[in-house]
Amino acid sequence: MDGPAIAADTRPWRDAAARPFISVHGVTKTFGDFTAVSDVDLDIYKGELFCLLGESGCGKSTLLRMLAGFEQPTAGSITIDGEDMARVPPDRRPTNMMFQSYALFPHMSVEKNVAYGLLREGLKKSEAYARAGDMLRMVKLEKLARRKPDQLSGGQRQRVALARSLVKRPKLLLLDEPLGALDKKLREETQFELIKIQETLGVTFIVVTHDQDEAMTLATRIGVMKDGMIEQIGEPREIYETPRSRFVADFIGTVNLFEGTVEAAAPDMMRIASPELGDVLMPPQEGLTRGQQVWGAVRPERFTLSRKRPEGAQNAWEGVVEEMGYIGHMSQYRVRLASGALIRASQSNRMREEAPISWDERVWLSVPPAAFRVLTQ
């Protein structure tokens, strides 16, 4: 995959010699019979904005709480900046956390909430409040410093919580669903604000979220979790374009998955026999043998819809538009093939078309072989 030319030092995970800033090694956490986190290995580098993504109950929050020190790993070790964190209580760790509920102290003013951590550090009152004031200016809340948390809106509370967790300049900031309680519009604005703040302060962020869009927008890298294990770690583009398993492919974005068996594997092309699609050409992949069961994954936007059979197309099928949704910038289609397979395809609406493809029309779907991702699990 050819990414844009970014200096290698901004992507230390691509450099085998780079030293990770946070190192999670073989960490397992069990609660009674239940295994919340199972043998997780994770290296995170300085200045990263790492997203742990997964459905609720996948262990992402437990992993975050172990980094903060609220839970002790049943097995394995956690190292932050070269220091082993076993037996270090949360109040002595170089980490701060932004809680999902924000956890603002209800009996303290905004200003006191933000200054609390600095006062515990032993800072003089005047200095602590001055630094708290600077932080509140950064999140544009300096006018509300004297208010109590219950006099603030959800978005304002979120910013107080962020200011409070950043004021101590932690080496590592842990954010548990930081935007979960905001409405959609505010969430999108805040995402970019969060990235800006992270870049300005150079603090390493680990964000836990169940929202794939959020993870894709925020993250330098994403760790997709399932059942206490990490399914895949990679840059957002890698996760989307080259998922390692059907779970990841399906979890991030929309995908069409087709089962098939390898029929012929040439060095430049592979032919898969699928009960739903017939013979499909897919990109070659090493290590596959004839007759092996595989899955082909293809994103909806990779399909081209046309009324006539496209000339020279290697993979093309005819079907009927069963459903169509016009979203504005694009249209989504569900096309039923003669084999009964339902294909989700989308087209971006670049031009105002006179007669767009619509319900009950017979259409041709085509997709280049390289658009498929061949999965074995």
Added chain:
Amino acid sequence: MRGWFLPMAVALGFIFLYAPIISLVVFSFNDSRLVTVWGGFSTRWYGELLRDRQILGSAWISLQVAFWSANLAVIVGTLGAFVLTRFGGFTGRLLLTGMITAPLVMPEVITGLSLLLLFVSMELTLGWPAGRGLTTIIIAHTTFCAAFVAVIAQSRLRQMDESLEEAARDLGAGPVRVFFDITLPVIAPALVAGWLLAFTLSLDDLVIASFVSGPGASTLPMVIFSKVRLGVSPDVNALATIIIGFVLVAVIIAGWMMRRAARKSA
């Protein structure tokens, strides 16, 4: 049927509950020496009450007992509740839960008797408390009031968002600091309510106090009870009216505090 049944039931219920109290309050303003015969409005029994040294003395003792046992009950009850809600599943947790709430359901006679036996044997072996009086009543009242405080504090601690405490830990406060900086202020309204409840319960108690008090330390309920046994005199009505006033105010404040605390946490 619905039209008249509900208001009627409510009215009957209220009459059943409050008619005796209202008649007591009304007759406290009776001019007649006979308790059951109305002889015109007067406040003379309130004046007479103020001249009664025995009643004033016992009222002072009751207030002292109530004040100190409420203070101690809040401390003991809060610690108990904190341990039960925040220390997870330690050995003996179930036993402690039972022990803390036992005084709520234990017959007062048994509580009183067992405490009396305890105090007597403690005096024989340890030499403390020397004799029975104010101290023993305070200790006895603390034990059963602490149970009520523990129940109130426990429910508040359960409602409280535990991430508040975690956030304070995360910002660099040790566990003791967190308790005083965060936990205590957040549950304070519930503790005030618990204090008022403990104060009222202690002020009301007759049975336990009778067991563990000694000469010269008769509480107000004890004095009233002994007076009534010799025949009800109108000044007792006046005294009862004053007590009802006190208790009413305390209960209203306690209820308001608890409601406010619940609202804040929501």
